[in-house]
Amino acid sequence: MTTTQPLSAERAFALDFTAEIERIAARLRQALTTDLNRRGLVVAISGGIDSSVSAALAVRAVGPKRVYGLLLPERVSSPQSTHRGRLLAKHLGIEHEVFDIAPALEALGCYARIEEVCRAVHPAYGAGWKNKIVLEGGLEGRYNHFKLVAQDPSGLMHEARLEYRQYLQIVAATNFKQRVRKTMEYFHADRLNYAVVGTPNRLEYDQGFFVKNGDGSADVKPIAHLYKSQVYAMARFMQLPEEICNAIPTTDTYSLAQGQDEFYFGLPYAQMDLALWAYAHKVDAAELGTALGITTEAAKAVYADIEAKRRATRYLAGAPILMTAYPED
Amino acid sequence: MSAGEQVRQYILENFLFSTDTSLLGMDDSFLARGLIDSTGMLEVLLFLEETFGIKVDDNEMIPDNLDSVNRIAAFIARKKA
Numbered sequence: 001m002t003t004t005q006p007l008s009a010e011r012a013f014a015l016d017f018t019a020e021i022e023r024i025a026a027r028l029r030q031a032l033t034t035d036l037n038r039r040g041l042v043v044a045i046s047g048g049i050d051s052s053v054s055a056a057l058a059v060r061a062v063g064p065k066r067v068y069g070l071l072l073p074e075r076v077s078s079p080q081s082t083h084r085g086r087l088l089a090k091h092l093g094i095e096h097e098v099f100d101i102a103p104a105l106e107a108l109g110c111y112a113r114i115e116e117v118c119r120a121v122h123p124a125y126g127a128g129w130k131n132k133i134v135l136e137g138g139l140e141g142r143y144n145h146f147k148l149v150a151q152d153p154s155g156l157m158h159e160a161r162l163e164y165r166q167y168l169q170i171v172a173a174t175n176f177k178q179r180v181r182k183t184m185e186y187f188h189a190d191r192l193n194y195a196v197v198g199t200p201n202r203l204e205y206d207q208g209f210f211v212k213n214g215d216g217s218a219d220v221k222p223i224a225h226l227y228k229s230q231v232y233a234m235a236r237f238m239q240l241p242e243e244i245c246n247a248i249p250t251t252d253t254y255s256l257a258q259g260q261d262e263f264y265f266g267l268p269y270a271q272m273d274l275a276l277w278a279y280a281h282k283v284d285a286a287e288l289g290t291a292l293g294i295t296t297e298a299a300k301a302v303y304a305d306i307e308a309k310r311r312a313t314r315y316l317a318g319a320p321i322l323m324t325a326y327p328e329d
Numbered sequence: 330m331s332a333g334e335q336v337r338q339y340i341l342e343n344f345l346f347s348t349d350t351s352l353l354g355m356d357d358s359f360l361a362r363g364l365i366d367s368t369g370m371l372e373v374l375l376f377l378e379e380t381f382g383i384k385v386d387d388n389e390m391i392p393d394n395l396d397s398v399n400r401i402a403a404f405i406a407r408k409k410a
Contacts, residue, residue, distance in 0.1 A: 136387065137367070137387070137390060141391060141392075142387070142388070142390045142391050143367045143370045143390045143391070143392075143395070144367035145367065145370075145371060145387075145390060161387060162371075163371065163374075163375055164368075164371040164372045164374070164375040165375070167368070167371055168368075308360075308366070308367065311363060311366065312366040312367065312368070
């Protein structure tokens with residue numbers, strides 16, 4: 001595509017926030033009234049930007065008395081996340097509760113299954129060690145694969161590629177976290193006759209960065225059409241607490257600190273946003289490369305990676321596949 | 330059975346649930362056909378490492394080496410040479 005102006009985040013992500021917030025709030029009310037027939041909204045609040053903005057939009061839509069906030073920490077959640085979650089709930093004036101899901105995860109074998117993989121990869125793994133998984137490959141034109149990074153009690157880092165079965169098990173076990181959280185969200189939604197708010201932004205929704213029947217499950221997704229850069233800007237526009245507006249995106253899922261970029265996207269969110277926008281608007285790889293300060297070849301690899309993730313994860317957001325069309329003609 | 334035939338048979342059985350060799354050409358691109366995603370490639374790597382006794386390095390995990398039966402067969406031959 002030949003553009004008259006250079007590719008820039010400022011141009012790509014410009015938004016009339018007043019109008020957009022009102023539009024989303026009206027759409028949420030309409031969904032509750034027309035589609036869902038529920039009386040309010042449940043939002044799980046992680047302390048991150050997406051759930052904070054989603055909760056704030058829920059409050060704009062139906063008022064603070066009809067929004068229920070849930071803080072659902074587990075063993076490796078950062079205390080700062082819970083702190084920011086409480087801060088937000090207080091700021092919005094919504095009823096909320098903190099429920100520790102660690103005992104449920106322990107009972108399900110989540111932690112034991114993760115540690116089993118860690119020990120298989122690093123035999124010395126045990127008390128005092130921490131872990132995370134890191135994505136590699138796609139942006140260098142290689143196949144995407146994960147490495148297990150482990151830190152021993154002395155602080156020394158060890159890393160090794162996860163083989164097929166190890167990768168599947170650590171992801172499957174970790175997915176318990178998102179699925180148990182969603183179980184709690186629906187418990188409260190059913191108890192209150194409310195609907196559940198899903199909090200993925202456009203980058204996550206488009207690239208399949210969510211767990212099916214976990215954080216991917218919801219009745220409404222108010223920010224799935226917004227780029228993460230727009231979500232941050234909306235948080236500032238809505239004057240959410242400074243600590244939340246400045247929160248760095250993390251997964252808060254593994255015991256070692258883990259950025260969303262190293263876990264899944266490969267690039268920091270602002271660059272990924274721009275790449276996704278450029279991809280959607282058929283911008284030449286050369287122009288994207290110039291905007292990101294990378295080579296054309298590297299920009300082509302970014303596009304290929306976007307396509308590969310879309311293809312691999314498309315089914316996650318889809319309805320189950322039926323054997324015939326339904327209702328039948 | 331040649332390495333290429335073994336690889337083709339493995340992919341047919343595990344990814345296409347079939348033994349019909351007409352379903353997979355030796356030069357068919359797995360990526361172009363949407364047949365093997367990155368997780369699927371980990372499964373193929375495990376098969377290659379266990380069956381042919383080779384160790385695939387991170388920097389060898391590229392389509393030039395792995396994106397068709399014939400490319401994999403040539404890669405195995407180079408690794409074992």
